[in-house]
Amino acid sequence: MDFLTLAFIFLIAGVVAVPLASKLGLGSVLGYLIAGIVIGPVLVAFNVDVIALQHFAEFGVVMMLFLVGLELEPRMLWQMRGRLLGLGGLQVGGTALAVMGVAMALGQPWTVALAIGLVFALSSTAIVLQTLNEKGLMKSDGGQASFSVLLFQDIAVIPMLALIPLLAMPELMDMAPVDTHAVDSHTAAPAHHGGGHGEETGNETGDGAQDDGHGDTGPAWIETIPGWQRALITIAAIAGVVVGGSLLTRPVFRFIALARLREMFTATALMMVIGIALLMTLVGLSPALGTFLAGVVLANSEYRHELESDIDPFKGLLLGLFFMTVGAGIDFGLLLESIGSILGLTVGLIALKTLVLLVLAHVFGVNGSDRWLFALGLAQAGEFGFVLLGFTVANQVIPASVADQLLLVVALSMLLTPALFIAYERFIVPRLAAAPAEPDQIDDAAPVIIAGHGRWGGIVNRMLVGAGYRTVVLDHSSAQLEALRAFGIKVFFGDASRPDLLHAAGIEEAQMLVVAIDDKDQATEIVRHVAQTQPHLHIIARAVDRDHVYELYAAGCRDIIRETFDSGVRAGRSAFEALGRHPFEAERMARGFVEHDRYVLRELASLFRTDIPAHENEPYVARAREISEEMDAAMTGASNAYTNRIDRGWFPPGEGEVKGDEGA
């Protein structure tokens, strides 16, 4: 099947299934899985290599961890270390042992049982993080605990890949060779964990997984050098990512900004992520871990939101593809053959994992509904399971017949995960909602987003920050950014007229948006978009001129500030003072002018039309002239309306008007 047809099949399946699933409250992940199941037969009919596609799609997980890293400042990661090691370590160890016990009870030898335990100890980063993000639970205590465990699992895959070959059973050797191609498509997958390690350890055991020539694409060269040098190279690579990330990003992006092309930013962001993934694979580390680290390094960068919005669509599409391949990869023939045992194993696995997680949550003080979110969310086996199972078969650890069934268990447990999340939302949250709520964790979303940090938005930002409010400032001028960073102002690079960037900056959680960008039409568009999508958000917008005020009003803004009006009024007031008016009189005159001007603005508002230019709008022009004449008359003293309003209150009573004063 040619590429376009294949892409079209996947896209149409996703486009149809995901909105339907979301509408039914099932979440996008289940939508993708179902779409995958539906198109599965089609893919089989056209002989599409679903597994290869899946490994390509797993790069979405790498991107996701990069994005997660971007959200996580180094300080926060450090704060998580206790949970990361304790909770994560105990979850992997505890689940592996429990599963191993059950497997032995079911008659498996201990080596097979241990391998199964390791495979099933892992959870699905892709499904869990995607679902948590979608439901906005990432910042909750349960979400944070889940993330700690997932991150630990991600790291744990590396030693697992080293351990599994040691469990090889000689009696299985005779059954080799298994389908080495399929195995290699697992182990040599460039896109995901430990592909390289698969090669490495496979070669060490020397049997089964024959090097099929893909070795040189992996880190085979690194095995040829002594261990201490390897360690040094690994450390150097990580240091390279950390130092390069913090030092090179800014100049690179500034350079890119010269081109003034949006796609150059996307290209650069992709280049960074793929480059880091490649480097990590080259030195035999997990690419997901490497990009995660890079993300953490860049979490404080002003380009964070730009990177986020650039990578996010790719991540979403790749993950969607990944979920669909999981759905499509389910072997229904085998499933129906032994549906009872496989369903039983799947449910048993979920129950066992949930139990272990519940105990750990209790020990680590994850309480209330968060405990259930954590326990049910991580109860499935994960995409790493596919990789590890292929790897165990290649290394003669688990017999292929058992592994095929286990693959189904992994896939089914992933398929059931969205259902568990739904159960959590429908049954657990309502029941525990009455329990005393713990204080919300302070997340990093700022209550005020300021779009545009020029001379105008900058003033707003200085005032708000000075008063202790947290702001997220977006600006698309690199030069401006550089200058502001020097003064320690937290500004993010990005074109605020892009809805996705506003989204990345946390518009959903914000209380207020200040639109302070120079471009008049873009400002109106932002207001229109945000007023529609976030109707409860307070928007303060900067108007370029009088017509812009009306346009912004029509777009839905109710707090409109004309950018030069106040300064013009102040200049006028200064002029009055310089001409010898008493400062308080000048102040009163300025106030009178402002009041009159606003009256005019309101008068003309009802006549303004957005569909034709103001000068072609006859009633508008006529009324404007009328008012202008009133104003001129007032200023030249031909009418008393204007001055009277200013002088009222201080005008002394006239002759004979003071009682008892008469006849003097």
Next chain:
Amino acid sequence: MARVILYYAHPGQKFSQVNAEMYAVSGLVEGLTRVDLYAEYPRFEVNPDREQKRLLEHDIIVFQYPLFWYSTPSLIKEWQDIVLEHGFAYGTGGTRLEGKRLMLAVTAAGPQEAFSPQGYQHHHLRTFLRPLQQMASLCGMRFLPPYVLYGALREARTGHAGAHVQGYRRLLEGLRDGRLGEAEAEEYEVLTAGAPGEEV
């Protein structure tokens, strides 16, 4: 020589008939600190630090203003609220103004007869100045009898305000030079131009 500060408060100086002249003539008094409150704080942004420093640098504080609705123009009230802080002017540790003297120079539109139990204002003028008198008292300041012009609008129209204006200059100089017999003056309810007590 006593250090005297004059706070002048009139929001509509363009229309002032007597106060503007009084303030102009105060400019001839050497060594007098003069503050036009409405010029200094046209947007009511009274600066407490600056004002407290001014108070500490002077011995006698004079407020000159037209009587508006039996009270001061609103900026003086703002000035009081902002400047006379707890711990500075009153309350615990609020002894910084102790021993200073406060004097008012007010003009009233109503004639003297009106300011009596029989008149249409029903009270003596001093009754309407009580809040400021008590303010001085709470701050440990001595409240001197006010310098008053009754029927100010009529006086101005008929050209009789000159005596009050000239008397004002002599009053300020007297305060500065200690020539005003303050103990003696306190026996008077109000001081008026040419009346006993105004000039010693």
